[in-house]
Amino acid sequence: MEANPLTIDASVYYHFAGKDLSRWLAIKRQRVSHSTLGEGTILKIIPRQNSQRPPTLWVLFDQPSDSPRRGWTKGRGFSLILISATALGDNQITRLTLPPDLVDAVRAFEQLQREKAEEARKREQEEQQAARQRAAEEARQRELEAEARQTFQWLKEKYQISWYSEESPISQLYKILIELDEKNSLSRADGKWLVRHKLFQPIAIHYEKKGSLASAGKYWRKAGMPGRALHLTADAKHLRNAVILTMRGGAYRDLGQLADAETAAREATALDPQSYYPYNLLGAIYYQRGFPEAGEQYFDRARELGSSPHEEDEGIQSAIKKAGQAEQATIAEYLLRKDSTRYEWARYYLRPSSL
Numbered sequence: 001m002e003a004n005p006l007t008i009d010a011s012v013y014y015h016f017a018g019k020d021l022s023r024w025l026a027i028k029r030q031r032v033s034h035s036t037l038g039e040g041t042i043l044k045i046i047p048r049q050n051s052q053r054p055p056t057l058w059v060l061f062d063q064p065s066d067s068p069r070r071g072w073t074k075g076r077g078f079s080l081i082l083i084s085a086t087a088l089g090d091n092q093i094t095r096l097t098l099p100p101d102l103v104d105a106v107r108a109f110e111q112l113q114r115e116k117a118e119e120a121r122k123r124e125q126e127e128q129q130a131a132r133q134r135a136a137e138e139a140r141q142r143e144l145e146a147e148a149r150q151t152f153q154w155l156k157e158k159y160q161i162s163w164y165s166e167e168s169p170i171s172q173l174y175k176i177l178i179e180l181d182e183k184n185s186l187s188r189a190d191g192k193w194l195v196r197h198k199l200f201q202p203i204a205i206h207y208e209k210k211g212s213l214a215s216a217g218k219y220w221r222k223a224g225m226p227g228r229a230l231h232l233t234a235d236a237k238h239l240r241n242a243v244i245l246t247m248r249g250g251a252y253r254d255l256g257q258l259a260d261a262e263t264a265a266r267e268a269t270a271l272d273p274q275s276y277y278p279y280n281l282l283g284a285i286y287y288q289r290g291f292p293e294a295g296e297q298y299f300d301r302a303r304e305l306g307s308s309p310h311e312e313d314e315g316i317q318s319a320i321k322k323a324g325q326a327e328q329a330t331i332a333e334y335l336l337r338k339d340s341t342r343y344e345w346a347r348y349y350l351r352p353s354s355l
Contacts, residue, residue: 006103007031008110010096014054014088016109021047024055024085026099033095037061037081046082054085145169155181160201160223177202184209204228213238217247226251242272249281253288253322261285276305280315287319290327292334295319320349 010032017023025045032040040061047055061079087093098106148169155177156162166173176190186206194203200223207216217229229251238244249264262285268278279302286295299312320331328349335343336350 006098006100007095008098008106010088010093011091012110012113013096013098013106014085015113016106017054017085019052019054021051021055023102026102027096030099031097032059032093034059034061034083034087034093035091037079038063040081043080054089057083057085057087059083148174152177159205161199164197164199173197173199180206201225208232214241214243214247217244217251221247221251221254226254239267240271242268242275242278245271246275246277246281249278249285253281253285256322258285258289274305276302276307279305280307280311283312284315284319287316287331288323288327290323290330292331317345320346 013027017027024047028042028045030042032042034040037059038061040059042057043060044058045055046058059081061081064079083093088096149167152167152169152171152174153162155174156164159177159180164173168174172190172193176186176194179185179187179190180202184206186203191203194200200219204216204219204223204225207213207219213233217233220226220229220232230248233239233244233248245264245268249261249268252258252261252264262282265278265281265285268275269282272278279298283295283298283302286292286298295316299307299315303309303312316331316335320328323331332343332346332349335346
């Protein structure tokens with residue numbers, strides 16, 4: 001087909017005409033280029049019974065065809081072939097001339113299609129770029145999470161709680177350990193959280209860093225590491241501090257070294273006669289030895305100095321748990337004679353299975 005300003009891509013017209021039969025009828029007598037059959041002229045437009053489908057076209061081609069088709073007629077130097085209008089949309093018919101009165105409308109439609117295609121291309125590029133950014137951000141997030149998990153495990157090992165099962169870096173424990181490690185900071189709420197979860201080691205290490213050795217030793221004892229508490233306060237300068245001595249006495253008692261525990265407690269009373277803590281310790285020591293009457297005298301003195309019944313009960317319960325079986329029975333009998341209601345729990349230690 002010769003160059004013609006009224007010639008367009010056939011697929012443009014296919015989409016322009018759509019289901020509008022009047023637009024299809026308008027291209028009667030227009031020239032077409034077929035991908036295999038060459039140049040031809042549309043002689044007739046035949047509507048389909050189903051108006052939703054494109055019509056069929058009778059096309060007279062300039063050259064004869066060697067491939068028979070339905071409705072095919074071979075004359076001298078031409079072929080008349082019936083072709084579906086969909087041939088314009090699937091690139092079988094590649095080019096089409098336009099009647100002059102449709103040029104502006106089709107050109108405007110073509111421009112609109114190009115603009116839509118350009119917008120779609122830009123949207124696709126933007127979506128692809130956004131997808132790449134999301135993928136990069138997700139990959140970076142996974143990388144950061146992996147690093148945080150490694151840091152979390154390292155912190156748990158550093159603060160001697162590697163056994164704790166929590167691994168997520170969004171957990172409260174991770175936040176607490178980061179604060180401890182970077183700022184040596186432990187809020188009251190975080191301390192309560194650690195105690196509630198029986199994670200005493202980080203608290204102990206925190207107090208060690210601050211130089212609060214009595215408090216550090218207290219939490220090493222709670223963590224089941226009384227030896228660490230004793231090692232921490234073994235320097236002679238600490239043995240002139242009543243609070244530290246009381247803590248050391250408790251650590252010795254945890255280890256079953258009651259003679260050393262009593263020595264530390266008595267040294268603490270000598271340094272600070274008005275503190276009730278070493279007297280509570282002495283009361284627990286004598287209870288644990290199986291001498292509750294002697295222990296009671298120390299608890300009485302502790303109450304005079306301000307100790308509470310709750311603290312006394314804690315000391316007694318701790319002592320009976322640590323005592324031998326015979327001592328447990330002796331303590332239980334004493335407590336039940338003293339107040340069978342208050343010490344009802346002591347009957348457990350009189351059961352045959354505990355003797």
